[in-house]
Amino acid sequence: MPELPEVEVVRRGLERWIVGRTTAEVAVLHPRAVRRHVAGAADFAARLSGRRVLDARRRGKYLWLPLGDGPSGPASDDGDWALLAHLGMSGQLLVQPADAPDEKHLRVRVGFQDELHTELRFVDQRTFGGLSLHPLTEDGVPDAVAHIARDPLDPEFDEEGFHRALRARRTTVKRALLDQSLISGVGNIYADEALWRTGLHYDRPTAALTRPRVSELLAHVRAVMGEALAVGGTSFDSLYVNVNGESGYFDRSLDAYGREDEPCRRCGTPIRRRPWMNRSSYYCPRCQRPPRVRRPLAAG
DNA sequence: TATCCGACCTGTTGGC
DNA sequence: TGCCAACAGGTCGGAT
Numbered sequence: 001m002p003e004l005p006e007v008e009v010v011r012r013g014l015e016r017w018i019v020g021r022t023t024a025e026v027a028v029l030h031p032r033a034v035r036r037h038v039a040g041a042a043d044f045a046a047r048l049s050g051r052r053v054l055d056a057r058r059r060g061k062y063l064w065l066p067l068g069d070g071p072s073g074p075a076s077d078d079g080d081w082a083l084l085a086h087l088g089m090s091g092q093l094l095v096q097p098a099d100a101p102d103e104k105h106l107r108v109r110v111g112f113q114d115e116l117h118t119e120l121r122f123v124d125q126r127t128f129g130g131l132s133l134h135p136l137t138e139d140g141v142p143d144a145v146a147h148i149a150r151d152p153l154d155p156e157f158d159e160e161g162f163h164r165a166l167r168a169r170r171t172t173v174k175r176a177l178l179d180q181s182l183i184s185g186v187g188n189i190y191a192d193e194a195l196w197r198t199g200l201h202y203d204r205p206t207a208a209l210t211r212p213r214v215s216e217l218l219a220h221v222r223a224v225m226g227e228a229l230a231v232g233g234t235s236f237d238s239l240y241v242n243v244n245g246e247s248g249y250f251d252r253s254l255d256a257y258g259r260e261d262e263p264c265r266r267c268g269t270p271i272r273r274r275p276w277m278n279r280s281s282y283y284c285p286r287c288q289r290p291p292r293v294r295r296p297l298a299a300g
Numbered sequence: 301t302a303t304c305c306g307a308c309c310t311g312t313t314g315g316c
Numbered sequence: 317t318g319c320c321a322a323c324a325g326g327t328c329g330g331a332t
Binding site: 088126 | 302305306308309311
């Protein structure tokens with residue numbers, strides 16, 4: 001499942017293989033893949049065709065390619081635009097030889113005006129992800145991403161502001177980690193891993209977290225993401241791959257996620273899995289004590 | 301206003 | 317062998 005490290009691996013691939021090239025024909029093979037482009041698939045293909053790719057950027061799990069003018073004229077008459085991508089659950093951005101057979105779940109194909117004979121393909125089995133075109137705000141971020149918080153690997157991430165937000169919220173720590181308007185890039189896997197490393201139960205109220213505890217949690221979030229990035233991300237199956245179609249290896253290093261009934265690597269207690277918000281939470285019942293349940297005062 | 305939770309989507313797995 | 321339910325989970329929008 002692509003979270004921040006996996007998206008960063010893809011961004012680096014796009015930076016290497018796509019930046020500087022000018023797009024040619026664009027084919028939308030499944031309209032749902034461009035559903036966030038409100039003007040529709042035809043407009044998406046027309047606007048994207050003939051544009052020079054200037055850069056490959058990322059915030060949290062979103063990545064985008066700022067577009068410049070092409071031989072056919074300006075990209076738009078109302079400022080700078082970018083191709084925005086979200087991989088969702090199963091999205092892949094692949095750079096493939098133009099004559100390679102179509103993938104089973106190929107949704108969008110972008111050709112280029114050069115002699116490299118490779119094309120950019122958006123492949124997505126579950127179609128939770130998608131591509132769209134958006135104007136850039138003054139911060140250089142697509143307007144659709146303006147509400148997304150900076151991610152913990154961003155040097156401008158506001159740790160003090162994050163702590164203040166946690167103190168003010170009446171929510172629990174894992175919910176907060178997955179709230180992309182508070183901190184971006186964290187998904188179910190790295191949330192469970194960071195909580196296990198910090199020794200925090202997923203249901204702990206955020207308002208009770210001290211400043212040092214929040215710092216510790218953020219340090220573990222950064223560490224687990226950095227380690228995953230170093231080995232190409234986490235992949236349980238063929239659904240997450242880099243632009244060359246290769247999987248990462250971090251799943252071999254996970255301490256909590258997906259390890260139900262296996263011994264905790266700290267204390268040996270079997271890891272538990274609990275249904276949580278239509279998904280699962282994995283935790284060590286000894287290292288990560290659940291919060292005490294508040295009982296109402298007895299009447300009389 | 302803040303928070304919660306179901307829907308979206310499809311391939312895989314396990315039970316019957 | 318075939319059918320069905322459960323499961324995976326990021327994001328959005330409606331409900332509370």
